[in-house]
Amino acid sequence: MTESKPSHTIKTVPEPTLRRLPRYLNTLHAIRFRGRLVVSTSHIADELKLDPTQVRKDLAYTGISGRPKVGYDIEELIVALETFLGWRNTEEAFLVGAGALGTALLGHQRLEECGLRIVAAFDRDPAKVGTTLHGKEVLPMKKLKSLTARMHILIGVLTLPAEGAQEAADRLIEGGVKAIWNFAPTRLIVPDSVVVVDGELYSTLGMLKHGLARALKNEE
Amino acid sequence: MTESKPSHTIKTVPEPTLRRLPRYLNTLHAIRFRGRLVVSTSHIADELKLDPTQVRKDLAYTGISGRPKVGYDIEELIVALETFLGWRNTEEAFLVGAGALGTALLGHQRLEECGLRIVAAFDRDPAKVGTTLHGKEVLPMKKLKSLTARMHILIGVLTLPAEGAQEAADRLIEGGVKAIWNFAPTRLIVPDSVVVVDGELYSTLGMLKHGLARALKNEE
């Protein structure tokens, strides 16, 4: 018996591709700012030191198509990429853990441009509860689940230590959250229906410091 | 004529491996906390839903070796990983851009545990210059290059908008910086001797929102 895939299966996008798409957007914004209306994949590839074929393959995933000899309409391409990445429709989110990192994300304007509006923070510290950070209320943990449900919040942002992370994730998921942006240094156990994406702060810091160590060693 | 590699060539570590190593550390800390003294690769792999062989290959890069039948000494393994990632010797850094994100990193305690001590911030806003954030001075941009050189700073952290990023990177590099942790949404052009690692805030946010959109679509 051969396995028959459901006809509506969406082609999954390779993770490396997904990581590059936001970089294409950065580049496109810069190019558009210089007054260009169309752009070729070699143009984008040059700017980012990538292979033009790779850029073309990546763009194909978003469903947009260019015109031979001409290239891609920059405006259309930006819209297609932003739509694909989900940056075109703003989604409300709750943040758990109002420490330094959490406070930063509450105040980081650019997140809203990427379709993420953090509407409130939660913290277990009574001294923080009731205060306002960057215009957003800090609420007590015991309200996390009920408010998530009542406000139909779909995204949770975790900026707390590893210890409290799983517990917070559980409450959020019980409340109906479908996606978690996790900055806590721990792996979360969640149902298949929930997406977890790691903030990767420490991964990138590891790459940085390892790279520095190598660079210094090579110099001797 | 055959190419002869220099005998001291260091084997380069695949990027996926480098991304996983900090996750192993998280897991190891949790396992150690539970009182274990040794750990097997299948144990680590189970916790992180990875393949044991992959964990073994990754660990081999750090130079540590385990004992057949027994496994790895947790303590030794943690030290080996931290050393490999450069988290064991603290390096001083300058941060440029004292906005919300920059302020957060200035106050984020855990960075120091990963060997990064941000000692001062720089900003072009005269209103911020002279103030103190999380106990660290905010200094004017015009001192960036000279202070970097005088204090032998090797790491720069960029938390400013795309526009100012290249300029700041240039000043840091002129001052002697060898590694840049870049949170600005732009590609930096730097000499080969300088390591740039992207903070990837927007890449991960893109993966999150794209993942959410897919999850919601699959549900209908």
Add this chain to the structure above:
DNA sequence: TAGATTGTTAATCGATTAACAATC
């Protein structure tokens, strides 16, 4: 039309996974 660029198919490369011998 000729040339440039897209989009696709094939070849290559590198990372993951499987198989297994070495070893405590």
Add this chain to the structure above:
DNA sequence: TAGATTGTTAATCGATTAACAATC
């Protein structure tokens, strides 16, 4: 010793790159 686990070599898989036909 027997069994479990490491560490390495081989097979597989997937992503990148190269080649090239289609097209404006």
